[in-house]
Amino acid sequence: MTLLTIFLVLLLVLTAFAVERTKDLLSAVIVFAAFSLVLSVLWLILKAPDVALTEAAVGAGITTVILLAVLAKTERYER
Amino acid sequence: MNDRLLYTIVKLMLPVIVVYGIFIILHGHVTPGGGFSGGAILGAALILYGLTFGQDASLKLFPESVSKRLESGGVLVYIGIGLIGLVLGGAFLTNAGVFPLGDPGNILSGGMIPLLMIAIGIKVGSTMMTLFNALLEDE
Secondary structure (H helix, E strand, O other): OHHHHHHHHHHHHHHHHHHHHOOEHHHHHHHHHHHHHHHHHHHHHOOOHHHHHHHHHHHHHHHHHHHHHHHHHOOOEOO | OOOHHHHHHHHHHHHHHHHHHHHHHHOOOOOOOOHHHHHHHHHHHHHHHHHHHHHHHHHHHOOHHHHHHHHHHHHHHHHHHHHHHHHOOOOOOOOOOOOOOOOOOOOOOOOOHHHHHHHHHHHHHHHHHHHHHHHHOOO
């Protein structure tokens, strides 16, 4: 269990850095959805299923869709 | 916008997502989750429908006037239930013997909480839809 937690935390840091470093904003949005998914599993391990459920619905679902809608109205690449 | 694979998968998945959202809302007082999580899942299902079949179809299924009314109505129901306790001589949201308590762990228990959960669920779900429509609107 602790090994899985360490792996997930490392993955969380990695995805957070990837979101910040990516110039392609579409990839950044998709990696951000992965970040939310990892965070949601972490909440579940930390015995907060309530927060995990909300994180999965809002973070991985609705935030991604809304950011994609914004992206469709602006440009794909960061200048 | 003519992707049969996408249409078929979404048609299969949508009922499951909607039923899951309603399940989360109705079991809000006995299991993890509740009005906000379930409402967000319902809103995600509506947004998925809108993304797949276009905004015209989604506005036909769920017009903006309806979503605006549901959004305000959810809050009003919540405040109304809260005011019942205030009127009967307690604090806001006090259960002054109006709502039966039931057995703990049952779905029909918890006094006013299930009603509040349903109100929050409807409010959050329609808020997500209103947000999405407002965002995709052409200026």
